[in-house]
Amino acid sequence: MHFPSSTSPSTAGRPTLIKRVVVAGITVALGLALAGCTDSAPEPKPTPTATAQAEAGVTDITDTPGSGEGLVGALADAEVKTCKLEGDHWEVAGSVTNSSDAAASYRIYVSLLTEGGDTRSLTQVDVESIDAGASADWQTSVTVDDKDLDCVLRVERYAS
Incomplete structure (x- = not known):
């Protein structure tokens, strides 16, 4: 073999x-x-999409925020004393105290925002020359009848 x-x-x-x-x-x-x-990966959950467009908000400004020459951010100088819905409009009022060493003017931009951060209104309030250390009251009325809005300020100070 x-x-x-x-x-x-x-x-x-x-x-x-x-x-x-x-x-x-x-x-x-x-x-x-x-x-x-x-194991197979869990299926992603769909994200809800908006089915209706929010109604456009009110914009009543003459100067674009941040556009002024020589502006200083001065949020700490202003306070909101009233922010409430009165029928079909919001009444917003407060005061501003000039914390600088010289006379100054202020541009206060009042935003009315939804809980989700959508702007329903942007309104400009000008406060003319305030002496150093002095205070002045300001107010505005905005025709927006949305409920549960927050008042948020942007405050700009300018040398007078």
Whole structure:
């Protein structure tokens, strides 16, 4: 009986080929097994989209905020004393105290904002020259009948 040796020409590459086939089979089987065990990612939840456009707000300004020459931000100089809905309009009033060392004028921008931060109104109130350390009252009325709005100020001080 004749047994071919592993080095005979007819069987020379067979052990390597068998190893490759076995390794490939194991790799495919392992890949399939792991794919079957993988949890699928949770489906994303849809984000609600707006179905109605909000009514346009009121804008009553003559000067673009931040456009004045030599302005100084002065939010700490102003306060809101009244911010309330009166029928179909908002009454907003407060005072401003000149914290600078010289006479100054103020531009107060009053925004009425929804809880979500949407601007329903932007109104400019000008307070002319106030002496250093002195105070002045300001007020505005805005025809917006939305409820539950917040009054937010932007205050700019200018040398008189």
